[in-house]
Amino acid sequence: MKAYIFPGQGAQFSGMGKDLYADHAEAKKLFDRANDILGFNITQIMFEGSDEELKQTKVTQPAIFLHSVVLALTAPDFNPDMVAGHSLGEFSALVSNKTLSFEDGLSLVYQRALAMQEACEINPSTMAAILGLEDAIVEEICAGIDGEIVVPANYNCPGQLVISGSIKGIEIACERMKEAGAKRALPLPVGGAFHSPLMEPAREKLKKAILETKFTAPICPVYQNVSTIGETDVEKIKDNLISQLTAPVKWTQSVQQMVTDGATHFIECGPGKVLQGLVKKIHKESEVSSI
The missing domain is CATH 3.40.366.10 (Malonyl-Coenzyme A Acyl Carrier Protein, domain 2)
Known part of the structure; x- marks a missing residue:
């Protein structure tokens, strides 16, 4: 088909x-x-x-x-x-x-x-690509960032998940993703937190x-x-x-x-x-x- x-x-x-x-x-x-x-x-x-x-x-x-x-x-x-x-x-x-x-x-x-x-x-925000982590770990880290909006946005393929949220929240998330073993936690050149x-x-x-x-x-x-x-x-x-x-x-x-x-x-x-x-x-x- x-x-x-x-x-x-x-x-x-x-x-x-x-x-x-x-x-x-x-x-x-x-x-x-x-x-x-x-x-x-x-x-x-x-x-x-x-x-x-x-x-x-x-x-x-x-x-x-x-x-x-x-x-x-x-x-x-x-x-x-x-x-x-x-x-x-x-x-x-x-x-x-x-x-x-x-x-x-x-x-x-x-x-x-x-x-x-x-x-x-209205809401300055951004996204980041997380490479080399299991989806469940990315989801857990996003959920654990208090006071900021950070969510999984694009489940592109196994080992590649894009997150979306406030600028500060994405900065914190990227650091925590790297600490958790992500191969890369790469902020994207976009103007907003799409799919959030x-x-x-x-x-x-x-x-x-x-x-x-x-x-x-x-x-x-x-x-x-x-x-x-x-x-x-x-x-x-x-x-x-x-x-x-x-x-x-x-x-x-x-x-x-x-x-x-x-x-x-x-x-x-x-x-x-x-x-x-x-x-x-x-x-x-x-x-x-x-x-």
Whole structure:
């Protein structure tokens, strides 16, 4: 069974989507439509922008969504048995399996990006990657930091867990992770504590937008970051999408569940190959490739 997977923030690069725009008439229509929906020329930034321009949350998230979704919608023989996305990538997955329209998916992603940026400004915060520790040890250290918010945020693969929280809390956590034997405890160059309680203001804004958006029955299950199981019920999909901003991305558990449910071939759809690498670390026997 084929599982199509969609990357999240961090996969962007200057020039992304340029060849697709030049070579495929339908792709060009979708890129041009995105410029109209967003009200600015995102394609120009994607094709020619600097790394600094692409790092802006309001650009990064719709750019990665756009590249990923256009690849899926224009791919020959695109017929997924299941889909999943890492954080932002979940919105791409939901367009690919027909739960959301292209226009509604892009609009939600842009609103999500703006709401997250605003939440970052309200509560200065950050994230860090912890390498070489068991999940249970990371969870225990996070729970033991009094007076600060520090939580597991991204369960990327065995031995790689990203934590999220207040700046002081992350500093304390990194020291304790190293003392506990972590190979690395690396602060990340991000502007906020994504997938933590500090994203509550963004969650509230996105909740309103999601509840006002039309969702339809998907053509295949989506394995969501919050629940990790294949979902087809529209109301459950909405609830999980609303919860996602303040809950951890359970990517390891989602991939494991997809394998249990029959996935043998994971196809990454979007910029980069990060998810292929994570899948191989989670389940070495799986076949991986990209569109």
